[in-house]
Amino acid sequence: MAEYPFIRRCITETMEGLREGLTLFSASSRTAVIYSIKPDDPIFIFDPQNLLIGHEPKFKELYIDSDDWHKKNSLRYDKKKFSNVIPEKNLELAGLISYGGRSSSVGYQMWFTDHHPDMCCIGPTERWLEQAVYRFSHDIANEEELYTGISGGFLKEYATHAVRDYLVDEMNVLLGWDTQIRVYPILEAILKISRTPEEGEWPIGKLMFVEKQSLDKMNFTAEFPEEEQPVLDNVKHIRKLLQTVENSDLKLVAAENTIIGISGEDHPDFSITADFRGKYGFLKLNKNRVCSFSDGSFQSTTRKAKLVQVEEALMDSDMDPEDATDLFKIITGIVHNAASQRHGCTIVVDLNEHPGFMMGHSLVNPLDLRNPESLELAKSLSKVDGALHIGADLKLHDFACLLEGSYVPGESRGRGARFNSALRFTAEHESMIVIVVSSDNPVSVMMGGTVLETKWKHEASLICKIPVPLEHWVAASD
Template sequence: MQRSLSVHIVKQGLQSGLTKFFGRATRAALIYSSDVAEANDFSVYDTTGLLEKYKPDISAYFQSADAVPRQTKIDKISETVRTRPRLSNDLYCLIEQSNDVFFHMWFVEQHQSESPVSLLDQWILFAQLPLLRPDGEMNIGTQIGGGRLAEHAAFDVVREVIMEQMFPRTLAGGQADAEIVLESLMEIATVKEEGSGCSGTLAIFDRNPTGQPKVDYPLKTPVAIDKFKHVRKFLTATSDDYQLVAIAGNIVGFSHRKSIKSPLLASFDRGKLTLTLNKVPLCQISNGTFKAIESKWTLDINNQTKSLSRLDAATKLRVQEFVNKLVTTARNEHFGCTLLLDSGEPCKRRLSGQKLETPVALNEGTLKLFSDMCKVDGAVHIDVNKLHLCAFACLLDGESGDTEELSRGARFNSAQRYSRKTEDMVVLVVSEDGPVTIFEGGETAAVIEKYVRDHECKHSQPKLSEWLNSK
C-alpha cells in the first residue's frame, strides 16, 4: 500500500510540474516493478486513463524481440539500461532498468512544442528519485519529492539539460558553471531597473580551452556574470548587430552576432528570457517561472469543422490565420474567450450583446482591439465570410444536453448549448488555463488538450497481463 501511495504522490507531482511547464494539462502513467520477484509481470499505474487507447501498441512492444525485459533479466542487471520506444507521436515513453529501480516504464503526454524532448527525459529522471528509497523511508521522502516536482523541479530540469549538452560532468566545475549561469540569467531577467526589464542578447560558451570564441571587442578585465547591474548595463549596448559574450561565469566582451555562434544563447526582452541551446529553443523564463516554448496553436478548418470547410480557399486561409493569432494571444496572456465563427447569415442572428453599428474589419491593425473585446464577459460574433467583427459581450443560451460537463463552468457549457441549436456556426472556446474546444452542432468537433483529473490513489493496481486483457 505504501508503494502505491508513493507512486501516486510522485505521479501527481510530475503531472503538476509538467502542466505548469508546458502551460497545458499533462497526464502521466507508469508500468513498473519494484522487486526482482515481479520480473515476470509488472504493475500498471494509470489513474487518468492515459494508456487506454495505446493498449495495442504497449502489448505489441512487450511481445516484440526489442522489449527491454526480454533483453535484460531484472536480477542480472550490471548497469543502467535506458531506452525510449516510439509508441505514438503524442505519447513519450522512457524505460529504465537498474539495480535501483528494477523496471520503470514511464509515459507522458507529448505536446507540440519547440522545446527539446531531452527536457521530458530529465523530468522523468527526477520523478524516479523519490522512488529509489527503501519502502520504510518512502513516506516523507516521497512527499518532499512530489512537492518539488510540482513546484520547483523546472530549474533543475533545465540546468541538467544545459549541463548535459554544454557543461559536461567530466569538465571541472561543470555543475557549478551551469548552476551559476542559470541563476544569474534568471536574476538579470527578473530584476527591474528604472521600472522595466532589460533587453539584449548574451552568448555563453563553456570554459573548454579548445573551443574558445574569438571576441571582436574583448573587455580588459572580465566581469562575473553574477554582477547583475553591470551585466544589465552591458546588455543595453547590444543590438540587432551585437551581442554580449560570456565564457562560463564571466562576461568577456562584445561580438558581432554573425561572427560567433554560441552553444547557449540568452535573449532578454523587457524581462522575458528565452534560452536557445545548440540552435534549438529550450525554454522561456518570466518572473522566475519556467515555460516550454510552445508551438503556435493551429485551427485546421478542413479537418476540425464542417461549415467552415465549405468556405473558398482564400477565405479559409484568412480565417485560420486570424483565429490562430487570437487564440495564441489568449493562451499567452491567460484570458478565456468564446468566438462565434458564423458562416451563415450573421446580420439575421438574434444575439443579446453589444452589436456594432458598423462591423469592424479584422486585420493586423484591429487585432489588439479584437483581443481586448474578447476579454469582456460574453462571446464575440464574427462574420467569417467577410472577416468582420459584428458584436461582442454576447450572452449565449440553449437547452442542456446529455454530453455536458458541468464541472467545466459557464463559458464552456453555454457555448455547447448555443452550438446545439445554431446552424452554420462554429463555436470556439478558449479556457483561461489553456484548453481549446471547438463545438459544432452541439458536438465536440475538436479538443486541444484535456483536463487532468487525478485525485484517486489506487492501492490495488492491475498487473500488466491482467490490464492488457481488460476491456
C-alpha cells in the same frame, strides 16, 4: 504480497510529485508508469488519469505478446544496488513523452507524461522522467524501514535541474567532458536578471554564454579590458548593460563568470543564450530553443497560444477539411501576432453558410485572408476596438464589431468586458466561435455560451486507481 502496499506508496508519491512539477513546467499534465520489480513478476501499470488510453494495442504488442522487454534485463536482482540504471529510451508514442530504465532493484520501468503541442523541446522533460526512474529505483532499494518519502517533493521542484541536466548532456555530446562551462550559475543568473527591472522596464536583449576557448573565434563590436569585465553575480550591473543591446542584433557575451563584451555574431561552436523579451524570455542551446522563462522559473512553453479548442471545433464543423486547416492557420497567425504585439483582440469565426450581420465596420469587398497582404491588414485591424468577423469562406467581412448579449452563467468580473461580452454573444448566436486574446491572460475560446476545453480532461481512471497487471488493463479496455 506484503511488499505491495509499500511499492504502491512509492509509486503514488513519486507520481504525484512528478505530475505537480510537470504541471508547473508544462501546464496541466498527467503521468503514468509501467513497471515490473522482480525478474518473475508480471508487468504492472499505474495510469490514474487515463493518460495511456488508446495505446493498448502497442502495449499488448510490446509487453504481452512479446517478452523481449523481459529478456533484455542483464542485471541481477539485488535490492541493495540501485545506482546502476540502464536507460530505456522514449517509446515514441503519439502524444506522449516516455523514458524508462532497468536496475538491480527494479527490473523494468517506463514513465510517461503528456507531450504538449507547444513545448520548445522535450529534452528537459525526458531528464525529469529519467530522474523519476532513478528515484523509484532508490526508494525500492531502501525498503520501507529506510524510506524517506522525499522523492515526490524532489521531483515537484525539479524544473531548473531538468533544464540543467539536458544542457549538460547536450554539451558533453558537442564538446566532450572537458568543458569549463558551469550551467547552474548561468541558469541562476538568467532567472535573477529576468526578475530585475530597470527604470520600471523588464529586460530586453540577448545574453550569450560561450566557452572561454572559443573567444578567439569571435569578433567583438566592443570588448572590455580583462580587469574591468563585469562579474555575473552583479545582477543589477548586468541588467543595466543589457540595455546596450536592446532591440538589436547585438548581444552581451559572457564566459565563465564575467561579461567579455558585445558581439553581433550568432554564436561560436557552442553557446547558451538567454533571449530576454520583457516579462518572459527564451533559453537557447546554439540556435535551438530549450525552454522559456518568466516569473523566476523555467517553463517548456513556446508562449504561443495552442488554440487546440479552435482546431477541434473547426474539424468537427461541416467545413471542408482543407478549408478548415487554412482557416485555423489564419486564426493562429492573427492570435500570435496580437500576443507578440501585446495587444488584446477578439475574433468571431462565423461558420454559417452565409455570414450573419454584425454591428461594426463592414467592407464593400471582404478581404480574402488567404492573400498574405490581406492577412497582414487583418492583423492590423485587430488592434482596433471590437471584433474581427471572419466567415467560413476565409474572408474578413467586418471589423471593430460590437458583441452584445444577455447575462449567462460563467461570466467573470475578473476577466473583463471583452471576455464577458464574447461569452454572452456566443450564447445567442449558433455556429459562432469567438477567440478572445487578452494582453495579460491566456487565450479564451468560446462557443455556445461556454468556454471550450480540450476534449481530454483529467478524469480519474475507473480501472487503474491502483497499480494493476497490464494484461488485465488491456483486457478491460477491449
